[in-house]
Amino acid sequence: MSSSWKIETQAIQGGYTPKAGDPRVVTICQSTTFKYDNADHVTKLFDLEEPGFFYTRLGNPTTDAFEQKLAMMEGGVGALATSAGQAATTLSIFNICQAGQHFVTASTLYGGTYNLFACTLPKMGIEVSFVDPEAPADEILAAFRPNTKALFAETIGNPGLNVLDFAKFSAIAQEKGVPLIIDSTFATPYLCRPFEHGANVVVHSATKYIDGLATSVGGVIVDGGNFDWGNGRFPELTEPDSSYHGLQYVKTFGNLAYIIKARVQLMRDIGTTPSPFNSFLFTNGLQTLPLRMQRHSDNALALAQFLESHPSVSWVKYPGLSSHASHDRAQKYLPQGCSGVLTFGIKGGTEAGKKFMEACRLVALVVHVGDARSCVLHPASTTHRQLTAEQQTASGVTPDLIRLSVGIEHIDDIIADVDQALAASQK
Numbered sequence: 001m002s003s004s005w006k007i008e009t010q011a012i013q014g015g016y017t018p019k020a021g022d023p024r025v026v027t028i029c030q031s032t033t034f035k036y037d038n039a040d041h042v043t044k045l046f047d048l049e050e051p052g053f054f055y056t057r058l059g060n061p062t063t064d065a066f067e068q069k070l071a072m073m074e075g076g077v078g079a080l081a082t083s084a085g086q087a088a089t090t091l092s093i094f095n096i097c098q099a100g101q102h103f104v105t106a107s108t109l110y111g112g113t114y115n116l117f118a119c120t121l122p123k124m125g126i127e128v129s130f131v132d133p134e135a136p137a138d139e140i141l142a143a144f145r146p147n148t149k150a151l152f153a154e155t156i157g158n159p160g161l162n163v164l165d166f167a168k169f170s171a172i173a174q175e176k177g178v179p180l181i182i183d184s185t186f187a188t189p190y191l192c193r194p195f196e197h198g199a200n201v202v203v204h205s206a207t208k209y210i211d212g213l214a215t216s217v218g219g220v221i222v223d224g225g226n227f228d229w230g231n232g233r234f235p236e237l238t239e240p241d242s243s244y245h246g247l248q249y250v251k252t253f254g255n256l257a258y259i260i261k262a263r264v265q266l267m268r269d270i271g272t273t274p275s276p277f278n279s280f281l282f283t284n285g286l287q288t289l290p291l292r293m294q295r296h297s298d299n300a301l302a303l304a305q306f307l308e309s310h311p312s313v314s315w316v317k318y319p320g321l322s323s324h325a326s327h328d329r330a331q332k333y334l335p336q337g338c339s340g341v342l343t344f345g346i347k348g349g350t351e352a353g354k355k356f357m358e359a360c361r362l363v364a365l366v367v368h369v370g371d372a373r374s375c376v377l378h379p380a381s382t383t384h385r386q387l388t389a390e391q392q393t394a395s396g397v398t399p400d401l402i403r404l405s406v407g408i409e410h411i412d413d414i415i416a417d418v419d420q421a422l423a424a425s426q427k
């Protein structure tokens with residue numbers, strides 16, 4: 001295996017190297033536990049003195065193959081798969097931030113992450129400050145406190161599809177001595193590898209493009225191995241862990257300290273483990289990720305251009321369009337393409353939006369993104385329905401906003417369907 005391979009080769013060949021007589025394909029190791037001949041060996045495994053599997057909550061060969069392939073594709077040193085993207089985000093924070101401590105996040109977040117940060121983590125005593133990612137650096141720096149432990153952001157943010165200014169964010173994180181944690185779900189390692197731009201930890205919802213066919217919910221944390229946990233701000237990683245008879249993560253595991261702690265301490269105690277079957281599906285998904293992401297991106301750009309010149313459309317947001325505020329940044333950080341999600345404003349507001357969705361035939365009304373099948377959502381009449389008009393506007397969800405997750409069908413068929421649904425929406 002070679003980390004110097006191009007990402008297309010890593011996607012196919014990485015993570016699993018069968019020996020003579022082994023199955024060619026990663027197998028589904030649907031077993032909770034593993035058998036050993038002598039007690040000493042098991043003791044060594046429990047004491048983390050030897051690598052090996054002993055209980056699927058902590059590690060499993062199928063899940064290991066998925067983790068290794070993705071870690072290689074991201075250019076990280078290790079990964080931990082989780083039962084959902086939400087679990088990956090939660091553990092990525094818990095691993096370094098506890099009650100009485102604080103972190104800073106860009107406010108342009110996936111809705112579930114926004115709730116986690118704004119409601120659930122504060123209930124557990126973790127304080128969170130939200131900053132506008134487009135604010136000048138000194139404004140973002142002002143949100144930091146002596147007990148701040150991380151800076152969090154998404155590569156491509158919600159709902160405006162803003163591309164993160166990695167240079168600004170990584171410089172801020174570095175100045176403050178905290179890791180930059182990036183949710184790169186929309187970009188995937190094919191379109192952007194955040195470690196190359198100063199990120200230290202990457203999280204994904206594998207449910208989206210990594211799976212690619214909408215079969216499984218899952219997540220993953222990837223460790224860049226490029227943060228100095230010994231800088232004095234993270235005693236949990238340098239001081240003895242009383243729950244692991246005095247283990248010191250940095251001393252014992254070097255640049256794998258963060259990801260090993262997440263596994264042996266947090267996954268042990270919290271148990272948000274993926275099923276081996278889902279890990280198998282994610283491993284399969286990764287193999288075609290480069291092909292799919294290129295097609296998603298090409299299709300989305302073509303559809304965005306079509307919509308931009310359509311008389312029933314008042315605006316289009318897609319970072320690949322030169323009209324988008326993040327276009328220059330997209331060219332720098334997403335040179336291959338800008339992923340499959342775009343938003344547009346339909347003339348006629350909520351009523352037209354509902355008519356549009358109901359008129360779509362190929363494009364399906366689904367609460368999802370990142371599927372090979374194109375799908376559409378009108379947030380104002382669905383996911384954000386409970387909010388008042390003012391709250392909707394404040395969260396960026398205007399009544400006319402339609403979100404499309406552009407699939408990998410032939411672009412002509414996607415455009416034809418959207419075109420006829422737009423016509424129906426104006427009747």
Ligand SMILES: *Cc1c(COP(=O)(O)O)cnc(C)c1O
Pocket residue numbers: 084085086087110112113154183185186204205206207208217218219369
């Ligand atoms: C879907 C999503 C999540 C949450 O992932 P689940 O797998 O649904 O738990 C987090 N971040 C982003 C950007 C997402 O799109």
